[in-house]
Amino acid sequence: MQPTLFSSVHLTVSQLTFHIRKQLENDPTLQDVWVEGEISNLSRPASGHIYFTLKDKNASLKCMMWKPDAAKLRIALQDGMAVEAHGRITVYEPQGTYQLAVNLIQPKGEGALYQEFLRLKAALEAEGLFDPERKRPIPEFPRVVGIVTSGTGAALRDMLNTLRRRLPLTKVILAPAPVQGVDAPPALVKALQSLNSQNPDVILLARGGGSIEDLWAFNDERVVRAVADSKAPIICGVGHETDFTLSDFAADLRAPTPTAAAELATRITLDDLYSQLNYQAARITDLISGLLAEQKALISAFASRMKYVSPERRIQSDTQTLDELSRRAYSALTHRIQLQARHVDGISKRLQSLNPEGILSRGYAIITRKEDGKVVTQVSQAQGEMKVRVSDGEFEVRREQ
Numbered sequence: 001m002q003p004t005l006f007s008s009v010h011l012t013v014s015q016l017t018f019h020i021r022k023q024l025e026n027d028p029t030l031q032d033v034w035v036e037g038e039i040s041n042l043s044r045p046a047s048g049h050i051y052f053t054l055k056d057k058n059a060s061l062k063c064m065m066w067k068p069d070a071a072k073l074r075i076a077l078q079d080g081m082a083v084e085a086h087g088r089i090t091v092y093e094p095q096g097t098y099q100l101a102v103n104l105i106q107p108k109g110e111g112a113l114y115q116e117f118l119r120l121k122a123a124l125e126a127e128g129l130f131d132p133e134r135k136r137p138i139p140e141f142p143r144v145v146g147i148v149t150s151g152t153g154a155a156l157r158d159m160l161n162t163l164r165r166r167l168p169l170t171k172v173i174l175a176p177a178p179v180q181g182v183d184a185p186p187a188l189v190k191a192l193q194s195l196n197s198q199n200p201d202v203i204l205l206a207r208g209g210g211s212i213e214d215l216w217a218f219n220d221e222r223v224v225r226a227v228a229d230s231k232a233p234i235i236c237g238v239g240h241e242t243d244f245t246l247s248d249f250a251a252d253l254r255a256p257t258p259t260a261a262a263e264l265a266t267r268i269t270l271d272d273l274y275s276q277l278n279y280q281a282a283r284i285t286d287l288i289s290g291l292l293a294e295q296k297a298l299i300s301a302f303a304s305r306m307k308y309v310s311p312e313r314r315i316q317s318d319t320q321t322l323d324e325l326s327r328r329a330y331s332a333l334t335h336r337i338q339l340q341a342r343h344v345d346g347i348s349k350r351l352q353s354l355n356p357e358g359i360l361s362r363g364y365a366i367i368t369r370k371e372d373g374k375v376v377t378q379v380s381q382a383q384g385e386m387k388v389r390v391s392d393g394e395f396e397v398r399r400e401q
Helices: 013-025 112-126 154-166 184-196 221-229 246-250 258-265 270-309 311-354 356-362
Strands: 033-043 050-055 060-065 082-092 097-109 144-148 171-174 202-207 234-238 366-369 384-390 393-399
Touching: 013 082, 033 060, 033 097, 060 082, 112 221, 112 246, 144 154, 144 184, 154 171, 154 202, 154 258, 184 202, 184 221, 202 258, 221 246, 234 246, 234 258
Parallel strands: 060 097, 144 171, 144 202, 202 234
Antiparallel strands: 033 050, 033 082, 050 060, 082 097, 366 384, 384 393
8 A cells, every 4th residue: 555645744763763762751661660681791881881681582672771870789790690670761862772771680590591501510510621630731833723613703804814913824724613503513513523633733712702692602512522522722712801601611721802812822923933033043143153262262272282292393393403413414524525535635645656657757667568568577577569658658669589
C-alpha cells in the first residue's frame, strides 16, 4: 500500500528521536524499573562513569551509571556477573539509542557463563594444567613464529605489523581459525596441532577484545588442553588487558593484547641485533688492538734480547774476529816474506860470490868436453874437442895427442 502524501507526518531525525525520548521518559513504568541480566562489556573510563551491557539469552540493553552513583557502589562489578539494576530508560539522541540510566545495582548471582568459568578453572587447576613448573621460557630470538587467530581480524594485522617492524628476519606461519562461536574450539585445537607439526619456536594464540561470550572459545576445555599440550611454547594474547581466559592460565606466557603478544615474542629486535653487533665489533676491535699492542711489546722485548744472542750478532762478531785474524795473518805473512826475501837475497849474494861464472869476468875460463859437457878440471880430462867459455862467449878447441 502506498503512503498518502497528506496524512503522513514529516519529521527530521532529531525531531523523531526527541519524540521517542519524550514517549519513553514520560512512561512511569520505564522511569522506575529494575532490570535483571548479566554484565558484559564493562568499561570504566577516566571520567568516573560506568558503562556496561545487561544481557540475557535473547536481548541486550546498554546501561550507564553516572559518577556520583558509581561512587556509592558497594560491590565490584565484573563481566559475567548477574545483577539487578535499578534506573530509568533514557534516549541517547546523538546515536538514537535507548539506555538504562542506572542508579543502583545489587548482585543477583555470578551468571551461568562465569560460574562455568570458575568451575572449569578449578577443575583444570587441580589437574596441574596451570602450574608454574609447566611454563617454558620463550626463546629470545625466534626464527619461526606460528600464529593462531582469525585470518581476517585486526589482531592478525597488528601482530604482523609488529613482527615485521621489530624482527623482519622471523618467518611467520599462520594457522587461521574462527575465534568465536560453536565452531571455534575444534578449529582452534586443529590449528594448534597443525602448527606444532611444523616445529615453530613459539606460537601466538590471539584475538581482539569482547564480552565473556565473545571470548568463550578460549575457555573451552578442549582448547585449554591443546594449549597445555603444545610442544612449542605459547604466548596467549586474547582480548584486552582486563580480559582473562583459561587459555591464558594454560599458556606459557600471557600478553594483555595481541600486539603485546607479538612484542613479547620478539624481545630482541632488529635494532637490538644491530646494537649487539656493533658492541661486539667494538669489543673485538679493542681486544685485537690490545693483543697487537701486547704482542708488539713482547716482540720488542724479544728483539732486544736477541741482539745479544742472535746469530747475526755472533756472525758480526766472528766476522770482526776473522777480519782481525786476517789482518794479523797478512801482517805476519808479509813480515815472514820480507824476512825470507832478505834471507834469499843474502844467500843469492853468497851464491853469486861462489858462482864459477862470476870469475870469468876476471880472465878465467871454463872448459867443458864437447862430447859429454863435463867440466875439465884436470889435464887428463882434456881430450878431443872441447868448449872454452869466457866472459863474453865461448869457442871450441881441440887437443891434439
